[in-house]
Amino acid sequence: MRLRGKKGVRELLEQQPQLVVLEPEQHKGKWQQYFGNDRPIYVELGMGKGQFVSQMSLNYPDVNFIGIDMYDELIHRATEKVQEKREGQVGRSNIALVRANVEFLEKVFADGEIERIFLNFSDPWPKKRHARRRLSHSHFLDKYQQVLNDKGELHMKTDSETLFESSLNSFAEYGLQMRNISLNLHRDGVNEEHVMTEYEQKFHSRGMNIHRVEVLFGAETIRQYRAAKQS
Ligand SMILES: C[S@@+](CC[C@H](N)C(=O)[O-])C[C@H]1O[C@@H](n2cnc3c(N)ncnc32)[C@H](O)[C@@H]1O
Known part of the structure; x- marks a missing residue:
């Protein structure tokens, strides 16, 4: 910026x-x-x-x-x-x-003081040698795990295919449960449920796809998610 x-x-x-x-x-x-x-x-x-x-x-x-x-x-x-x-x-x-x-x-x-983290259009740091700077790197996931509470979730949006790909891998390797993965959040027109960020408006207006994922950190959120899947 x-x-x-x-x-x-x-x-x-x-x-x-x-x-x-x-x-x-x-x-x-x-x-x-x-x-x-x-x-x-x-x-x-x-x-x-x-x-x-x-x-x-x-x-x-x-x-x-x-x-x-x-x-x-x-x-x-x-x-x-x-x-x-x-x-x-x-x-x-x-x-x-x-x-x-x-x-x-x-x-x-x-520890456990916050309930949700939003990562919106974080800097993609595409070069491999800068991977540690990506806010979805395991180095940051350790911090998120620490400060999120039992109901903790992280919601991420980005236009960057490379950041999204590396983030999904990072979440998976960390053993985190993901849900509602979307490669094109506004496929059917602007999804009003999700408040747009400045960057999102800019990229969406240029016809770029917005990627989104929800990541479950908290034990209670994971328990509820699994219970809902089984019922
Ligand atoms: C690409 S902008 C996205 C801004 C906004 N979230 C949006 O979607 O329109 C990324 C923002 O993250 C901030 N940022 C990057 N690394 C950060 C860090 N380590 N700590 C705090 N802010 C950071 C930058 O200053 C910048 O404002």
Whole structure:
């Protein structure tokens, strides 16, 4: 993603503590306290300009959403998106925009603290020597397994055939159960059930197929999935 430097962005972020968290390690193990309730926490890793996470927080008011990115400028763009969607009503609500590097996810969340992870159009890192940087590499799956709870799931969308292929292999080799694998999510027209991200809109409008998979991490989710299959 191309970034334009913007003077004073950090100051703008610091002025919005009700929405932006710049030192998320301080909330590790205390995110329910941060939101003031015990609702499940869903996290988008690499939210970009925040279209997906901000719309999801409106569609699902009974869930707390956290959008993570590592760039101030993108977090700033996401604050604008949240404000636009909430028409300026941005007190403490069910969304937080967090500056963090996924590499240090276990410093941000305690074991079992979150229920769902979204990986939307993650950087594909197509070269073999960069495979470890893909957010679906086993190196990251270890972290996800740690921070997801009993009902934990990971939902992934991408336009990249190579990333999708390597991700499915990575999930399978890790022994994870997958479901609802789609090679063309919007085959029959835009599937409204799935909120579109910025990248998704761009690629879909160019006629590219969107790939999607749901991955089950939590013991309870896996138990329910298997029970439903047997009945
Ligand atoms: C290709 S963009 C996708 C943005 C958005 N999810 C979408 O679908 O429109 C990938 C995003 O992931 C972020 N990102 C990549 N690696 C990251 C990491 N290790 N930690 C946090 N954010 C990361 C980038 O800054 C970028 O905003």
